[in-house]
Amino acid sequence: MTILLLVTVVLVIALAGFVLGRARAISRASGNVRVLHSLPGYYGWHAALMAALPAFAVMLLWLLIQPLVVERQIAAFFPEAAVADETAFTLTMADVRRVAGGLDAAVLAGLVTADQAATLSVDSTDVRALLGQAGVALGAQVTPETLEAAKEYRGLVAFGAFGRMIAVIAAALVGLAYALSVTRPDFWARNRVEAVMLGVLVTASSIAILTTVGIIWSMFSESLNFFRQYPATEFFFGLTWNPQFRGGSDLGFIPLLWGTLYITVVSMIVAVPLGLFTAIYLAEYASPAARSIIKPLIEVIAGIPTVVFGLFALVTVGPFLRDYFAQPFGFGNSGSSVMTAGLVIGILNIPFISSLADDIMNAVPQSLRDGSYGLGATKSETIRQVVLPAALPGIVGAVLLAASRAIGETMIVTMGAGAAAKLDLNPFEAMTTMTVKIVGQLTGDTDFNSPETLVAFALGITLFVITLGLNIFALYIVRKYREQYE
Amino acid sequence: MTDLSASLPVAKPKNSILTGSDQMRRRNAAEFRFRLYGLAAISVSMAVLAIMLWTIFSDGVSAFKQAKISFPLTFSSEILDPAGNGDRAEMTKVTTVGYARLLTTAFRAELQARGISTEGLSDKEINDMLSKHAPGVLRAEVLGNTAILDTTRTVEVLAAGRIDGYLKGRVTRETAERDGQVTPGMLDLADRLTEAGMLRSAFNFDFLTNSDASDQRPEAAGLGVAILGSAYMMLLVVLICVPVGVATSIYLEEFAPKNRLTDVIEVNISNLAAVPSIVFGILGLAVFINFAKFPQSSPLVGALVLSLMTLPTIIIATRAAIRAVPPSIRDAALGVGASKMQTVFHHVLPLAAPGILTGTILGLASALGETAPLLLIGMVAYVDNYPSAPIEGFLDPATALPVQVYSWASRSDPAFIERSSGAIIVLLGFLVVMNVTAIILRRKFERRW
Numbered sequence: 001m002t003i004l005l006l007v008t009v010v011l012v013i014a015l016a017g018f019v020l021g022r023a024r025a026i027s028r029a030s031g032n033v034r035v036l037h038s039l040p041g042y043y044g045w046h047a048a049l050m051a052a053l054p055a056f057a058v059m060l061l062w063l064l065i066q067p068l069v070v071e072r073q074i075a076a077f078f079p080e081a082a083v084a085d086e087t088a089f090t091l092t093m094a095d096v097r098r099v100a101g102g103l104d105a106a107v108l109a110g111l112v113t114a115d116q117a118a119t120l121s122v123d124s125t126d127v128r129a130l131l132g133q134a135g136v137a138l139g140a141q142v143t144p145e146t147l148e149a150a151k152e153y154r155g156l157v158a159f160g161a162f163g164r165m166i167a168v169i170a171a172a173l174v175g176l177a178y179a180l181s182v183t184r185p186d187f188w189a190r191n192r193v194e195a196v197m198l199g200v201l202v203t204a205s206s207i208a209i210l211t212t213v214g215i216i217w218s219m220f221s222e223s224l225n226f227f228r229q230y231p232a233t234e235f236f237f238g239l240t241w242n243p244q245f246r247g248g249s250d251l252g253f254i255p256l257l258w259g260t261l262y263i264t265v266v267s268m269i270v271a272v273p274l275g276l277f278t279a280i281y282l283a284e285y286a287s288p289a290a291r292s293i294i295k296p297l298i299e300v301i302a303g304i305p306t307v308v309f310g311l312f313a314l315v316t317v318g319p320f321l322r323d324y325f326a327q328p329f330g331f332g333n334s335g336s337s338v339m340t341a342g343l344v345i346g347i348l349n350i351p352f353i354s355s356l357a358d359d360i361m362n363a364v365p366q367s368l369r370d371g372s373y374g375l376g377a378t379k380s381e382t383i384r385q386v387v388l389p390a391a392l393p394g395i396v397g398a399v400l401l402a403a404s405r406a407i408g409e410t411m412i413v414t415m416g417a418g419a420a421a422k423l424d425l426n427p428f429e430a431m432t433t434m435t436v437k438i439v440g441q442l443t444g445d446t447d448f449n450s451p452e453t454l455v456a457f458a459l460g461i462t463l464f465v466i467t468l469g470l471n472i473f474a475l476y477i478v479r480k481y482r483e484q485y486e
Numbered sequence: 487m488t489d490l491s492a493s494l495p496v497a498k499p500k501n502s503i504l505t506g507s508d509q510m511r512r513r514n515a516a517e518f519r520f521r522l523y524g525l526a527a528i529s530v531s532m533a534v535l536a537i538m539l540w541t542i543f544s545d546g547v548s549a550f551k552q553a554k555i556s557f558p559l560t561f562s563s564e565i566l567d568p569a570g571n572g573d574r575a576e577m578t579k580v581t582t583v584g585y586a587r588l589l590t591t592a593f594r595a596e597l598q599a600r601g602i603s604t605e606g607l608s609d610k611e612i613n614d615m616l617s618k619h620a621p622g623v624l625r626a627e628v629l630g631n632t633a634i635l636d637t638t639r640t641v642e643v644l645a646a647g648r649i650d651g652y653l654k655g656r657v658t659r660e661t662a663e664r665d666g667q668v669t670p671g672m673l674d675l676a677d678r679l680t681e682a683g684m685l686r687s688a689f690n691f692d693f694l695t696n697s698d699a700s701d702q703r704p705e706a707a708g709l710g711v712a713i714l715g716s717a718y719m720m721l722l723v724v725l726i727c728v729p730v731g732v733a734t735s736i737y738l739e740e741f742a743p744k745n746r747l748t749d750v751i752e753v754n755i756s757n758l759a760a761v762p763s764i765v766f767g768i769l770g771l772a773v774f775i776n777f778a779k780f781p782q783s784s785p786l787v788g789a790l791v792l793s794l795m796t797l798p799t800i801i802i803a804t805r806a807a808i809r810a811v812p813p814s815i816r817d818a819a820l821g822v823g824a825s826k827m828q829t830v831f832h833h834v835l836p837l838a839a840p841g842i843l844t845g846t847i848l849g850l851a852s853a854l855g856e857t858a859p860l861l862l863i864g865m866v867a868y869v870d871n872y873p874s875a876p877i878e879g880f881l882d883p884a885t886a887l888p889v890q891v892y893s894w895a896s897r898s899d900p901a902f903i904e905r906s907s908g909a910i911i912v913l914l915g916f917l918v919v920m921n922v923t924a925i926i927l928r929r930k931f932e933r934r935w
Contacts, residue, residue, distance in 0.1 A: 004877070076498045168578075169615060185520065190825065194825060194826075194827040197827055198737075198741060198827070201734070201736055201737035201741060202737060203735045204729070204733030204734045204735045204737065205733070205734040205738060205742075205751050206751070207730055207734070207797070208734065208751055208754045208755045208758060208798070208801075209750065209751060209754055209799065210793050211754075211758060211769070211797075212754050212757070212758060214769055214773050215761070215765060215766075215768075215769045217770065218769050218772030218773050218777075219765075219768060219769075219772070221772075222772060240909035250685075273527065274527045274530055274531060275527075276520050276527075277523045277524045277526070277527035277528075278524065278527045278528050278531060280524050281521070281524025281527065281528060282528075285521055285524055294528060297532060297535075298528070298531060298532075299536065301535055303851065303852075303917065303921065304538075304855070304914070304917075305855025305856070305857065305913065305917070306855070306857065306858075307855070307857040307887050307888045307889075307891050307892050307910075308538070308542065308855075308891070308893070308910050308913075308914070309538070310892065311542065311891060311903075311906055311910065312538045312541065312542065313906065314895055315541065315895075315903055315907075316537070316538070316541050316543070338806060340540065347531070347534050347535075350531050351531075362749070378513050378514070378516075378517045379517060379520075379521075380516055380517045380519075380520035380521070381513070381516075381517075401760065404760065404762075405762075407762070408761075408763070408764065408765070409762070410762070410763065410764045410857075411857050411858055411892065414858075414892075415892070415895060415896070426788075435762070435764050435858070438764055438767075438768065438862075439764070439861050439862065442767075442768070442771060442862050443861055443862065443866060447683060456768070457768065457772070460764070460765055460768040461684060463762060463764075463765065464761065464762075464765050467760065467761065467762055468757060468760075468761070471760040472757070472857025474548075475756070
């Protein structure tokens with residue numbers, strides 16, 4: 001019985017539980033629902049939950065434990081040396097599973113009967129050809145051990161599936177029987193159902209924490225793996241980035257950090273003035289009507305996927321900068337460059353800075369402005385000398401958040417900045433960033449034991465630490481100084 | 487005394503607000519300039535946005551038109567069914583090479599019949615007018631319906647990518663000189679074919695339904711698998727994000743005690759919202775693919791990664807919607823004897839539903855455009871086959887709209903830039919629809935308490 005079918009059966013039992021539980025509560029109260037502690041529906045829900053929860057718990061446990069047990073049984077078919085080597089044994093297990101899957105397919109296709117499949121031997125049949133006919137292509141001939149193991153595997157899995165079905169359905173029925181037996185008019189069904197619901201809510205909230213734990217754990221363990229194969233000092237202070245897939249690579253982090261920071265600085269030079277002046281105009285000058293048109297238009301920029309900006313950098317901005325700036329002034333002839341990526345990321349960050357700065361300037365109390373006007377200052381003097389200083393901490397926070405976004409931006413730099421890791425000052429030269437290299441090292445066929453692949457995790461955790469640090473710092477500044485006026 | 491005061495020279499005020507002064511003019515000029523900077527900043531942003539959208543639209547609109555060549559073709563059973571018994575299994579032995587020969591022979595025959603000059607063109611050049619994709623399509627059609635054997639009808643097949651580019655102005659005689667795939671002679675022939683009405687450009691539905699095609703056949707590349715993959719992922723993201731996001735928000739807003747754990751959860755959520763998206767890709771690769779052994783490139787893994795990424799956004803929007811429901815509603819419900827749980831689920835949640843819906847749609851829109859994490863979980867791979875129907879289809883390899891944009895943009899043939907821009911038009915179309923829906927919902931259900 002497949003898992004999907006089993007889930008359906010449990011759900012049907014739960015549904016029956018709802019109907020039965022509700023009916024039983026009403027009959028126990030002899031039709032007078034007012035003597036019940038809870039509304040009749042809660043007795044139904046209680047029965048449904050009692051049927052479904054233990055059944056799903058049993059199913060989950062079974063699914064987790066069965067592969068471990070089966071693997072131990074299968075290990076008996078192979079010499080101890082083969083089992084001791086973990087990677088080799090993983091491959092062997094994959095082979096066994098494949099052959100077993102092939103036998104299933106062959107039985108399904110009617111090439112052999114179920115009995116024949118259980119008594120096959122490599123001497124009498126060409127198992128590889130048989131499985132090939134069934135649509136399962138094998139790389140090598142099937143060894144006798146693998147075939148025996150595969151047959152055993154099929155048996156164990158079939159037995160496991162049967163056991164699982166019995167255990168899960170039994171759990172559902174026992175839970176249902178228990179729920180029905182406790183259903184009495186004075187039973188507090190609502191409280192118990194609500195306790196379960198609260199449990200569900202708490203579990204959902206903990207997913208956020210689990211995600212963070214998952215991020216840190218996944219990157220940390222693989223990074224440790226990387227630093228075991230490649231010295232940390234050479235990674236953090238190395239000046240060359242030159243991965244070789246035959247080994248002996250230089251994986252220095254400095255050129256990537258340089259490219260990342262250079263592009264971030266260029267993007268901030270674009271985004272900060274444009275974003276700030278946009279915010280100033282929106283907050284201080286624009287009429288409500290103009291504001292209601294301009295603000296959504298600026299925010300359209302933030303809603304456009306970054307891959308669109310990436311294509312814009314690749315097709316329009318890059319060639320434009322190359323043909324009209326880099327080549328005439330002799331800065332090189334690369335379409336993808338720090339300038340290309342920086343400009344485009346800057347544009348992307350304008351709405352981010354402008355909407356944050358706009359909010360912050362709106363939070364500056366009107367009394368400060370009025371005081372300044374009263375002393376005879378013009379509007380721009382008021383903005384420069386009163387509003388901006390008052391809003392400065394918040395604006396710095398906004399700029400830092402934008403910088404953290406620029407550092408973590410991936411698609412624009414992948415398509416616009418190039419892939420060559422260089423330590424260079426020329427902004428029209430192609431350089432690369434941490435995010436580009438993460439994509440580069442992890443895309444395509446990768447071997448998770450080589451430092452060339454694992455370095456991506458070290459880059460990832462560095463990126464995570466940098467952006468998280470910037471964010472926490474920015475939020476700290478914003479929070480600390482915003483309270484001034486409240 | 488009065489004499490004295492009258493005789494004193496009247497002190498002329500140094501400056502007055504009633505008369506202009508140099509200083510005041512300077513200050514006013516500075517004021518004017520400052521205001522202008524603001525306007526200039528806005529104009530620059532708007533101009534760049536306009537240029538970007540304009541270049542992408544002008545590049546991409548042509549992806550929706552495709553050059554096709556039509557000519558009569560006899561489905562000769564001599565070539566297509568050498569065994570002569572109409573048995574489908576026998577006919578599958580005829581490869582696309584056989585179909586290509588059938589097509590090119592019919593095409594050349596038609597050129598001759600119409601008296602269209604092919605002077606100076608080799609047979610190969612004439613054959614290259616037709617797309618390499620055409621024989622495969624024809625073969626699928628014949629194998630799908632063997633009854634058309636030995637009938638004759640006019641077929642409309644894709645023209646080669648370069649010929650299509652010539653009709654769209656991308657390929658010129660100068661570029662053709664340097665191009666290995668096309669010669670100026672072929673472009674002359676294309677002109678004559680257009681005159682004869684055999685070659686024409688028509689709306690390209692295939693762009694929305696075809697799967698991706700190899701580097702050599704840009705004319706056949708389509709968005710079908712990408713659109714389906716994105717749709718699968720969005721469906722799963724909704725199924726994962728809405729229950730989890732709403733449950734988390736309810737807990738944090740209504741039930742959470744003020745303690746350490748609650749603080750940790752809150753800080754966590756706000757920090758997760760600012761983590762670079764690529765980090766979620768690394769998480770997905772390490773946890774879902776390497777550890778849990780889910781298949782690479784599958785919509786399920788993509789959806790899990792996108793869900794984790796979108797959850798903070800949805801939670802923040804949902805909490806705002808729940809907070810906007812006034813306490814008097816809760817007090818009234820509690821006052822008539824509802825439990826806390828009943829209050830939340832019977833009163834607060836329905837009243838917050840429009841806000842939650844709007845927030846969810848906006849969160850989905852950002853998830854739909856996300857590319858970087860999907861690259862890491864292998865969705866950038868070349869996928870030729872449609873994923874099957876749900877539920878198994880969630881585990882089949884697929885690709886996504888923004889990833890398709892990226893993978894086409896990174897191919898060398900300029901014809902793929904057109905496809906890439908066309909894919910962006912489709913993507914932006916979906917985003918506009920989602921955002922407009924969110925705005926309409928907000929307008930319709932917005933409620934001031």
